[in-house]
Amino acid sequence: GGQLVESGGGLVQAGETLRLSCTASELTYNFNQYALAWYRQTPGKEREEVACISRTGVNRSYPNSVRGRFTISKSDGKKSVYLQMKNLKAEDTAIYYCAASAFCGEGLSKVQHWGQGTQVTVST
Numbered sequence: 001g002g003q004l005v006e007s008g009g010g011l012v013q014a015g016e017t018l019r020l021s022c023t024a025s026e027l028t029y030n031f032n033q034y035a036l037a038w039y040r041q042t043p044g045k046e047r048e049e050v051a052c053i054s055r056t057g058v059n060r061s062y063p064n065s066v067r068g069r070f071t072i073s074k075s076d077g078k079k080s081v082y083l084q085m086k087n088l089k090a091e092d093t094a095i096y097y098c099a100a101s102a103f104c105g106e107g108l109s110k111v112q113h114w115g116q117g118t119q120v121t122v123s124t
Contacts, residue, residue, distance in 0.1 A: 009118030022098030
């Protein structure tokens with residue numbers, strides 16, 4: 001059971017901004033009991049985390065590749081998590097997935113719920 005549904009992907013030009021959304025339904029636990037993350041994956045590469053927000057929303061983490069350009073946020077009331085992506089680059093092209101885990105930083109194997117993914121393509 002449990003579902004995460006992403007939206008907001010698409011084709012943009014380098015330098016532009018895109019906002020992804022992910023809405024949860026029927027998760028095992030209450031929405032605010034999960035750390036929420038965004039991952040991305042390109043063909044032939046391992047899925048990598050690009051943002052994570054803690055259960056309380058106080059702590060957020062990003063890899064160097066996106067820090068300063070990507071911002072993760074959430075709304076417990078709307079059971080939704082968002083990823084604002086600014087100054088997009090060609091190397092940001094990937095399928096983006098939202099994920100729910102007990103804690104940030106646990107890794108792929110600890111993810112309890114995955115979304116189906118949304119394609120982001122950045123053209124130059």
